[in-house]
Amino acid sequence: MEYRFTLEPYTSIKSRFSCPNCGKKTVFSRYIDTEDHTYVGEKVGRCNREVKCGYHYTPKQFFEDKSGTEKIFKEKPLVHVKNLKTEKIINTIPKKIMIQSKQKGFANNFVIFLQNIFGEDATEELIKTYHIGTSKLWYGATVFWQVDRLGNIRSGKIMLYNPKTGKRIKQPFSHISWVHKALPVEKYNLKQCLFGEHLIAKELQKPIAIVESEKTAIIASVFLPEFIWIATGSLSNLNYENTKILKGRQAILFPDLGGCTLWKNKIKNLYPEVDYQISDLLEKKSSIHQKKNGWDIADYLINLNI
Secondary structure, three states: OEEOEEEOOOOOHHHOEOOOOOOOOOOEEEEEEOOOOEEOOOOOEEEOOOOOOOOEEOHHHHHHHOOOOOOHHHHOOOEEOOOHHHOOOOOOOOHHHHHHHOOOOOOEHHHHHHHHHHOHHHHHHHHHHHOEEEEOOOOEEEEEEEEOOOOOEEEEEEEOEOOOOOOEOOOOOOOEEEHHHHOOOOOOOOOOOOEOHHHOOOOOOOOEEEEOOHHHHHHHHHHOOOOEEEEOOOHHHOOOOOOHHHOOOEEEEOOOOOOHHHHHHHHOOOOOOOEEEEOOHHHHHOOHHHHHOOOOHHHHHHHHHO
């Protein structure tokens, strides 16, 4: 299914703007008109701070708000018939590249953070289990490889962390990219899967715990090994297509503080043949300070262990 209006794909920091609602820099994606490749409007788009901000102003709302311009949706409908013959092939990354990224001897800030908490042996197991790699894109950067249930490597998300705090480095810009962009691979058709999806079929009796952050899934798997911990990578990836893999399983959703209602509302749009539950552990146990700072289950477990 193709749409005339779509959020601008990430190409560089220049493709992200200040959010008109919360004012944060480089977090706002604008909608573009695919017919002439122009922005629909400066304020027409979505803030990626889905919990803390949640601003999303669609082209449909924009045109409805402007008198006399609703006809664009009648004369040129958003949805076009898909030509099955031209459906894009899902690209993947060669396995050897992922293996190379897991070799020792390269600085990895996130791995250092894990070693400080769990020690070297436990961290080595986490690297093997979750395919934690290292990237040279930025010194100390981490690769979270997305490996699907068939072992296909969809891509790897590259992120940079502070080795002492384990927090993402967001200044002077948000350090997030992809392996296929860093290589680079032209015209790469990325179709994301859930981070940790390759683990789901290994233990059929375990319930599945779903969080947003890859970092959170990895850390929580040590404290609560009775679950298979996977991550969406972003709330937009918690969707019908990506949850088909959970068919017939029990899935407990662990939203970050402040995101409980948002996650509950998303359940009705997920693949239905799954026993979904929402954990309110954080909401019940957290302090006012923790709620204000949007803690996730990993923050809570680490703090509990100190």
